[in-house]
Amino acid sequence: MVKHAKPRAFYDEFFRRGPGEKNTTYCPGCGHGNAHKLIAEAITELGIQDRTVFISPVGCSVFAYYYFDTGNVQAAHGRAPAVATGVARAREDAILISYQGDGDLAGIGMGAIMHAANRGEHMAVFFINNAIYGMTGGQMAPTTLVGQRTLTTPDGRTAGREGFPIGMCEILDKLTAPVFIERVSLGDPGRIIRARRAVKKALTNQVDRKGFSFVEILSPCPINWKMTPVEARKWLIANLEPLFPLGSFRNLEEPPAAYGYRKPVSDQELLEIFAAEKSLNLESRRGLVEDQYVKIAGFGGQGVMSAGVLLANCAIAEENNATWLPSYGPEMRGGTANAGVIVSRDQIGSPVVDHANFLIAMNGPSLDSFEDSVVPGGTILVNTSLIDRKVRRSDVKVLYAPLTEIAAQAGLTAAATVAALTMYAAETGAVSLDTIKKVIPLSIKKKSLIDVNIKAVDLAAEYHANNLRGQI
Ligand SMILES: Cc1ncc(C[n+]2csc(CCOP(=O)(O)OP(=O)(O)O)c2C)c(N)n1
Ligand code: SF4
Structure with missing residues (x-):
């Protein structure tokens, strides 16, 4: 049957x-x-x-x-x-x-x-x-x-x-x-x-x-x-x-000869990757005061994306959750680019940052594009080296800093976004400066650039302490 x-x-x-x-x-x-x-x-x-x-x-x-x-x-x-x-x-x-x-x-x-x-x-x-x-x-x-x-x-x-x-x-x-x-x-x-x-x-x-x-x-x-x-x-x-x-x-009986076996990342290897982060002996900031919605915007080639990745890595290293969502303009260099980073103690549902509570504007078009999207009571960090206008909003806190010049003093104008990230960290306490300095050597492939980036952190922290602390 x-x-x-x-x-x-x-x-x-x-x-x-x-x-x-x-x-x-x-x-x-x-x-x-x-x-x-x-x-x-x-x-x-x-x-x-x-x-x-x-x-x-x-x-x-x-x-x-x-x-x-x-x-x-x-x-x-x-x-x-x-x-x-x-x-x-x-x-x-x-x-x-x-x-x-x-x-x-x-x-x-x-x-x-x-x-x-x-x-x-x-x-x-x-x-x-x-x-x-x-x-x-x-x-x-x-x-x-x-x-x-x-x-x-x-x-x-x-x-x-x-x-x-x-x-x-x-x-x-x-x-x-x-x-x-x-x-x-x-x-x-x-x-x-x-x-x-x-x-x-x-x-x-x-x-x-x-x-x-x-x-x-x-x-x-x-x-x-x-x-x-x-x-x-x-x-x-x-x-x-x-x-x-x-x-x-x-x-075919067999895959073509040139096609080699591709080994997936094992659970053990993943554990080792995370264990490596722990070995940095970082302070856990699970008690992060409020979720962070950060927008870092500038022109392509300014290091906007890498700064976003650096921030997300720092947050994860401190045992918080983080997402990083890049958005590129059509051009490789010179066009607009921005990264949205979310840091939270909890799981993050969507990685989209529509309304940032912290905007880092690295050039004029970025400020023009994103100024209005910052939440009331949020903060805008303006790179005065490249932006000669003031923020029009009166319901946000504004920090003006010559980020590109500070980076140039450190020896690398491309470190301006690291300087910006440092000021963000100093201002909000969402990640510590110590963590940024420890994570930089892991995120930068070109070893010769590690020292200048760390110097940019020190100079930016000093600038923040001397000029911006308490600024409304
Ligand atoms: C990005 C995007 N573009 C267009 C659509 C609209 N859309 C939904 S189904 C479909 C066509 C599907 O046709 P096919 O793949 O031939 O599958 P079938 O329905 O015939 O099984 C389109 C164009 C969509 N959902 N998302
Ligand atoms: S419309 Fe879709 S469900 Fe209906 S017959 Fe065609 S393929 Fe099948």
């Missing part, structure tokens, strides 16, 4: 639709349901449910985490391979699935997939090619056929206007690192059985730690193709398959 049962890798109930529900959110006849089932069966058969991490994309399958009873992460549009890379590198035994639609993978995420494949990352990528943007209502996708009508090509895609459909298997097959590339179809039961084998092979490669496997699954989207489920399967066979030929593109 054949007993048909839902694979264990699926949840028993699909809560997305409510308690007790057993159906997915997909439209009748949608290929996502078939593809999910093939993957869930393979996970169950291979006994890898407990170590599988399913990365769901943006698109109709965004809610895959409601269906797969595995580890789950939902990634930003097109970034599933990048997220999978992170998990794969951190968890040596994890089985990584990057599940993506054609808009997600071949449109917005083209860069992410190419580089993950080229690095031979440990992951199985399932690429659901339905030749359209399903979730958003049927716009043209990179794989839309020439002549195919979509919401954004109402009279049919033309190669001259929108370019040709992109064959992902053909493109990836030009790279050295992938071990397995195959295109399959959900057009009829025979094809689904062949798709099943390819899905299982890609996951078996994961178990055997062979590297990057890619399965493109031609899949119907009856709703946006404006067909019945049966018509859609027929149309798929008649129209998609001639353009995207089925079959194996690559099936």
Whole structure:
């Protein structure tokens, strides 16, 4: 007797639709349901449910985490391979699935997939090619056929206007690192059985730690193709398959020779990294008086980002939590750049600093941009070496200091942001000057620059003590 049962890798109930529900959110006849089932069966058969991490994309399958009873992460549009890379590198035994639609993978995420494949990352990528943007209502996708009508090509895609459909298997097959590339179809039961084998092979490669496997699954989207489920399967066979030929593109026994084993950072190594910080004998400042929202802003090349990292490292070394979020202007040098740093005793939910309680303005455009966003009662430190105007606000404390000149006295104008950080620390007590001096040698790679930066700390602390203490 054949007993048909839902694979264990699926949840028993699909809560997305409510308690007790057993159906997915997909439209009748949608290929996502078939593809999910093939993957869930393979996970169950291979006994890898407990170590599988399913990365769901943006698109109709965004809610895959409601269906797969595995580890789950939902990634930003097109970034599933990048997220999978992170998990794969951190968890040596994890089985990584990057599940993506054609808009997600071949449109917005083209860069992410190419580089993950080229690095031979440990992951199985399932690429659901339905030749359209399903979730958003049927716009043209990179794989839309020439002549195919979509919401954004109402009279049919033309190669001259929108370019040709992109064959992902053909493109990836030009790279050295992938071990397995195959295109399959959900057009009829025979094809689904062949798709099943390819899905299982890609996951078996994961178990055997062979590297990057890619399965493109031609899949119907009856709703946006404006067909019945049966018509859609027929149309798929008649129209998609001639353009995207089925079959194996690559099936290597071993990863390419040049692709060496990549060892993830072990828990032990992480502990050692943290132990190194402890060996600095720093004073713990878990009793930090108030959470710090700091914005350090200037032009690119001024050391704004490194000062942010230095502050975050100092806070962590004193056993507080910290985040650092860089924001770059389009230019490498000379453009605007800013870093937001949050320091807290508690966990930090979002790293975004919209309203700083301490703004370090290293140049005029930074003061212009961020002066109004400082919270009332906050503080603005103005680099008077490069800013010749006064702060207009009357509800904030302002510290004026010639930061670039102080750094020049120390022997390095680029240390102006370290001077700024020193004044911030002296003013708020959020991190100690002692910590800054101890962490600088760990954060600066060029050893010849350590002494000048430490001198900048001393000169800035002296300036603060003599000129700014008590200033309103
Ligand atoms: C950064 C970003 N850009 C655009 C969107 C809108 N968006 C949501 S789903 C989608 C298309 C998904 O199409 P596809 O990857 O083919 O998956 P399908 O829905 O067909 O399964 C788009 C453009 C978004 N959510 N985020
Ligand atoms: S819109 Fe298309 S891809 Fe999305 S669930 Fe419906 S049939 Fe499937």
